[in-house]
Amino acid sequence: MTKIIDVDLAKCYRLLNHGPTVLVTSAFEGKQNVMAAAWAMPLDFDPPKMLVVIDKNTYSRHLIDGSGEFILNIPCRAQAAQVLKVGSESGNDGDKFASSQLQPLAAQKMAAPRVAGCIGYLECKVIQETHNQQKYDLFIGEVIAAQADADVYSEGRWHFDGHDEKRTLHYISGGAFFSIGDQFTID
Amino acid sequence: MTKIIDVDLAKCYRLLNHGPTVLVTSAFEGKQNVMAAAWAMPLDFDPPKMLVVIDKNTYSRHLIDGSGEFILNIPCRAQAAQVLKVGSESGNDGDKFASSQLQPLAAQKMAAPRVAGCIGYLECKVIQETHNQQKYDLFIGEVIAAQADADVYSEGRWHFDGHDEKRTLHYISGGAFFSIGDQFTID
Numbered sequence: 579m580t581k582i583i584d585v586d587l588a589k590c591y592r593l594l595n596h597g598p599t600v601l602v603t604s605a606f607e608g609k610q611n612v613m614a615a616a617w618a619m620p621l622d623f624d625p626p627k628m629l630v631v632i633d634k635n636t637y638s639r640h641l642i643d644g645s646g647e648f649i650l651n652i653p654c655r656a657q658a659a660q661v662l663k664v665g666s667e668s669g670n671d672g673d674k675f676a677s678s679q680l681q682p683l684a685a686q687k688m689a690a691p692r693v694a695g696c697i698g699y700l701e702c703k704v705i706q707e708t709h710n711q712q713k714y715d716l717f718i719g720e721v722i723a724a725q726a727d728a729d730v731y732s733e734g735r736w737h738f739d740g741h742d743e744k745r746t747l748h749y750i751s752g753g754a755f756f757s758i759g760d761q762f763t764i765d
Numbered sequence: 766m767t768k769i770i771d772v773d774l775a776k777c778y779r780l781l782n783h784g785p786t787v788l789v790t791s792a793f794e795g796k797q798n799v800m801a802a803a804w805a806m807p808l809d810f811d812p813p814k815m816l817v818v819i820d821k822n823t824y825s826r827h828l829i830d831g832s833g834e835f836i837l838n839i840p841c842r843a844q845a846a847q848v849l850k851v852g853s854e855s856g857n858d859g860d861k862f863a864s865s866q867l868q869p870l871a872a873q874k875m876a877a878p879r880v881a882g883c884i885g886y887l888e889c890k891v892i893q894e895t896h897n898q899q900k901y902d903l904f905i906g907e908v909i910a911a912q913a914d915a916d917v918y919s920e921g922r923w924h925f926d927g928h929d930e931k932r933t934l935h936y937i938s939g940g941a942f943f944s945i946g947d948q949f950t951i952d
Binding site for chain 1: 779782783784785786803804805806807808809814816818845846849894896897901903905921922923932935936937938939940941942943944945946947948949950951952
């Protein structure tokens with residue numbers, strides 16, 4: 579049974595520091611969606627802020643503009659086919675949770691769902707920056723809750739050895755991904 | 766002999782799409798600097814734009830504010846110790862090219878140097894967005910030249926098999942890095 583632990587907000591930037599592809603979830607007026615985003619990264623440590631690019635044409639954009647909230651879910655290698663699927667379809671055409679068989683889970687602090695089986699979660703409130711949103715499709719979110727899978731995240735760091743199926747995904751293009759590789763330390 | 770090839774600007778986002786840590790180089794009024802940044806990513810495809818966070822206290826910030834230019838250099842596993850060194854020291858305290866023994870190379874379209882031995886280069890002109898720069902230390906750069914190492918980048922994609930020392934670095938914290946791992950494709 580996977581154990582999901584709370585992550586100290588002051589260190590939650592570490593969930594994204596190494597550049598994984600994420601799933602963005604959102605909800606508004608009873609609708610929900612999940613999309614893939616390779617363009618997400620930390621912006622600040624404390625209070626923690628994240629950046630993500632959300633195109634104007636996406637259904638998620640409608641939900642995030644309406645709710646002022648989103649969750650960055652960190653998927654893993656076991657979910658690669660589903661990540662590609664929700665990255666290729668549009669929520670404008672139907673429920674992507676249903677088509678991908680990704681399972682929504684209740685979040686801690688917002689109506690947007692988390693995605694079951696992901697290894698990390700960053701629940702974010704949009705910091706309204708209208709110019710960035712309109713001109714660049716760029717959203718800043720302040721993280722108000724963070725969690726990670728205890729199998730691969732402990733003592734403030736990812737540790738993937740022995741858990742290859744839970745390694746983070748790093749999207750290339752055309753259905754190709756890298757999974758994250760070896761960890762090493764420079765003394 | 767390493768062969769550096771030009772990368773099609775419309776696809777240069779692929780150099781950063783998988784989330785590597787970068788070296789940011791800059792120059793102004795005869796001074797130059799190199800710093801490490803884990804927080805850099807693509808913002809747009811065409812014309813290509815990149816985001817990078819440059820703290821107000823860095824010497825690089827002074828050079829970038831002065832010149833309106835920076836280069837995102839993509840270092841590799843062979844350079845990890847040097848990346849950590851230039852990420853730990855400040856250019857306010859002396860020439861980091863000298864202390865790290867990283868070698869500056871002339872760039873294609875700007876005075877800022879490239880870093881020898883890196884596997885990718887994105888030469889960027891700052892798109893002035895004063896509010897983002899002042900409030901969030903966030904810089905948007907339009908890419909005006911892009912190059913990559915032909916050993917590991919061809920046909921618009923990274924290919925690291927057989928070149929472990931040229932795999933991208935993905936910083937964790939405390940001197941620890943991941944190198945990028947296996948590539949796989951979902952059909």
